[in-house]
Each structure stands twice: as structure tokens, then as C-alpha cells.
Amino acid sequence: MKIGSYSLASNTMLAPMAGITDQPFRQLCCQMGAGLAVSEMVSANPKVWKTEKSKRRLIHGNEAGICSVQIAGSDPQELAFAAQVNVDNGAQIIDINMGCPAKKVNKKLAGSALLKEPILVEQIIKAVVNEVAVPVTLKIRTGWCDNTRNGIEIAKIAEHNGIQSLAVHGRTRNDFYKGEAEYDTIKAIKKAVSIPVVANGDITSAIKASQVLDYTGADAIMIGRGAQGRPWIFREINHFFETGQLLDPPSLEEIRSIMIEHVNGLHKFYGDFMGVRFARKHVSWYMQTLDPEKQFRSIFNALESEQEQLEALTRYFDNLI
Known part of the structure; x- marks a missing residue:
């Protein structure tokens, strides 16, 4: 799959997730086979860029793969300015967030709330695409709610105004992450536009990835929660796509090596205080199957x-080995 002039190493992508897809996790997922790892959401509001959280999200050097930075907001000119600032800082692709269902984002008419405003959607896309020389992509949901499932309309606006790739989460905003993702709308969107379409939602295994890709006709798949604590899922999916065979799960020795590398990376990126806390979160995900009784996680979270x-x-x- 290509996005503009960039050819992806695989058609599996890491979805942008606030507080999760930081630089250490993106690097790890790319090493594990993700063809693209999209950054955490960066606010388009320059007033918040001086916070430590925003400063870290504006660092785009030393990326393992193609640097795709997601921006969020509702003001077209503010988003255009933010896009250029991030390009100046090293972003190779700009992704616009119109899929986040969080209330604190939606109340500012950002994220998936924009799906209710097709005219504003067009204004935002035009402003960003015209501002930067790099490819611009878009992430959406199927609509705001069941009664306004307008993903096809938004997709056509995106294609007409220069979006290079469209990722679609198979839920409406009102669904949040409840229930099961539906892929009929993604399939319909793929038939309605000619730009690459990426299917997202509830992809947690190689077999499910293959089923979703076959059913929707999408050009690639995007994984969010399915990669938490399982960054090797990209390797597993790529292997299945290439061979039709399931890859053996990683050994305990490899899992230990991956976790230690990840924890080291978090401490290096965040420093001691925040590194400890981010490590607790990620280790908890890794240990969901290894430590179902949560005994180790209880000990680890006290360190x-x-x-x-x-x-x-x-x-x-x-001890385990």
C-alpha cells in the first residue's frame, strides 16, 4: 500500500491512541511488523503546546518507520498551522482526527463530533491539504450515531479534497467501544471511493484480520487495542497474509526481552517518575494472559x-521459564 509517495512495508497499521501510541510503543510495533504507526493525537491549539505532554508529542525524531502525526481540533486555520508545525518538526504524513469519541474532545467539536458537520469537515481538509506538502490522511468513524451513519458522505468529501488514505473504525461515535464493530459501512465506503481505505475495529488476531480484509475489500487493516500488550500481533498478521499459516506465539524468553526493551524505552523517553507509571500500564497489558490472578501486577504496580x-x-x- 502507498500513501502519497510512501510505500508501506506492510498493510498492517498501529492506530493512534492517546496515552498509548507514544514514541517507544510506535518504535516497538514497527520493529514487530507494523507498516505504519500513527502518533498520539496532538492538539491543534498552540496554547497547550508548552505542557510537558504536548512537548513530548511534538518530538518526531528517531522514528522507526514513516512518521505519521495525528492532529485534532475544529478550527481549519488552527489545524493547518498545527500541521505545518509538525511537518517542520519531522512529520512525513499528517493524519486528521475525526474519530475520537471522548467527551472532552467532542465538546470542543473535535474528533468524531465533526462527522455531524460535513461543511466544516470539508473546510478543515482543504485548509490542511493546502498548507502542507506531505500526504494528509483522515481517520473517521462510520458516523455520529445509527441515524446519522454518514461515513460514505465524509469519505467522498475526503477523496474530493485531497485526502490520500482513509481509516474507518467500524463503530459510530455513540457506540464508543461497546458491542462489536460492523464492517458493512467500511465495505460500502471502499466501493464508493478510489483512495486507499483502512479497516479498523476489533481486529485481535491474524484470522480476524484476514476475514475483515476479505470482507471489506480494504487496502489495509489498523489495530488499536489488539496491540496493547501484544505488539507481535503485526508480525503474526503479516505472516498469515504472506503464507496462509498461523505463526507460533513468541516464547517466554522473547516476551521477556520485548517487555524489558519496552520498559527501558519508556524510562528513557519519559524519565524516572513518569516512566514508572507508563511502564505499569503497559506491563499490565502484557501480563493479562500470563498473570490472570494479577498477583505479579499487584507487586509490580508498587515499585x-x-x-x-x-x-x-x-x-x-x-521463575516462569
């Missing part, structure tokens, strides 16, 4: 330093 966390992981896997 307060990188050294303690790494030593605890080493001891745990030594």
Missing part, C-alpha cells in the same frame, strides 16, 4: 524505580 521494575520482570520470567 517506584526503573531498576526495581526491571529486576522484578527478570525474576518473574526466570
Whole structure:
């Protein structure tokens, strides 16, 4: 799959997730086979760029793959300015967020709330596409609610105004993450436009990825929650696409190596205080199947330093192996 002049190494992508798809996780997922890893959402409001959180999200150097940065907001000129700032900082692709269902985002008429305003959608896309020289992509949901499932209309607006690739989560905003994703709308969108369409929602295995790709006719699949604690899911899906065979799961030794590399990366990126806290979150996801009783997670979440966390992981896997 290509986005503008960029050829992706695979047609599996990591979805942008606030507080999750930071630089260490994006790098890890690209190493594990993701053809594209989209950044956390960056606010288009320059007033918040001086916070530590925003400063980190505006760092785009040392990326493992193609650097795709997602921006969010509702003012066309503000979004255009934010797009250019991020390009100046190293972004190679700009992604516009029109899919986030969070109330604090929607109340500012950003994220999936924009799906209710097709005219504004067009104004935003035009402003951003005209501002930057890099490809611009868009992430949406199927609509605001069941009665306003207007994904096809938004997709046509996107194509007509220069969007290079469209990712569609198979839920409306009102669905949040409840129930099951539906793929009929994604299939209909793919038939309605000629730009690449990426299917997103409830893809948690290689077999499910293949089924979704076959059913929708999409050009690629995007994985969000399915990659939390399982960054090797991209490798598994790529292998299945290439061979039709399921790949053996990673060994305990490899899982330990991946987790230690990830925890090291989080501490290096965030520093000791925040590194400890982000490591707790990611380790909790890794341990969901290894530690169903949550005994280790309880111990790990009480640790307060990188050294303690790494030593605890080493001891745990030594005992397990």
C-alpha cells in the first residue's frame, strides 16, 4: 500500500491512541511488523503546546518507520498551522482526527463530533491539504450515531479534497467501544471511493484480520487495542497474509526481552517518575494472559524505580521459564 509517495512495508497499521501510541510503543510495533504507526493525537491549539505532554508529542525524531502525526481540533486555520508545525518538526504524513469519541474532545467539536458537520469537515481538509506538502490522511468513524451513519458522505468529501488514505473504525461515535464493530459501512465506503481505505475495529488476531480484509475489500487493516500488550500481533498478521499459516506465539524468553526493551524505552523517553507509571500500564497489558490472578501486577504496580521494575520482570520470567 502507498500513501502519497510512501510505500508501506506492510498493510498492517498501529492506530493512534492517546496515552498509548507514544514514541517507544510506535518504535516497538514497527520493529514487530507494523507498516505504519500513527502518533498520539496532538492538539491543534498552540496554547497547550508548552505542557510537558504536548512537548513530548511534538518530538518526531528517531522514528522507526514513516512518521505519521495525528492532529485534532475544529478550527481549519488552527489545524493547518498545527500541521505545518509538525511537518517542520519531522512529520512525513499528517493524519486528521475525526474519530475520537471522548467527551472532552467532542465538546470542543473535535474528533468524531465533526462527522455531524460535513461543511466544516470539508473546510478543515482543504485548509490542511493546502498548507502542507506531505500526504494528509483522515481517520473517521462510520458516523455520529445509527441515524446519522454518514461515513460514505465524509469519505467522498475526503477523496474530493485531497485526502490520500482513509481509516474507518467500524463503530459510530455513540457506540464508543461497546458491542462489536460492523464492517458493512467500511465495505460500502471502499466501493464508493478510489483512495486507499483502512479497516479498523476489533481486529485481535491474524484470522480476524484476514476475514475483515476479505470482507471489506480494504487496502489495509489498523489495530488499536489488539496491540496493547501484544505488539507481535503485526508480525503474526503479516505472516498469515504472506503464507496462509498461523505463526507460533513468541516464547517466554522473547516476551521477556520485548517487555524489558519496552520498559527501558519508556524510562528513557519519559524519565524516572513518569516512566514508572507508563511502564505499569503497559506491563499490565502484557501480563493479562500470563498473570490472570494479577498477583505479579499487584507487586509490580508498587515499585517506584526503573531498576526495581526491571529486576522484578527478570525474576518473574526466570521463575516462569
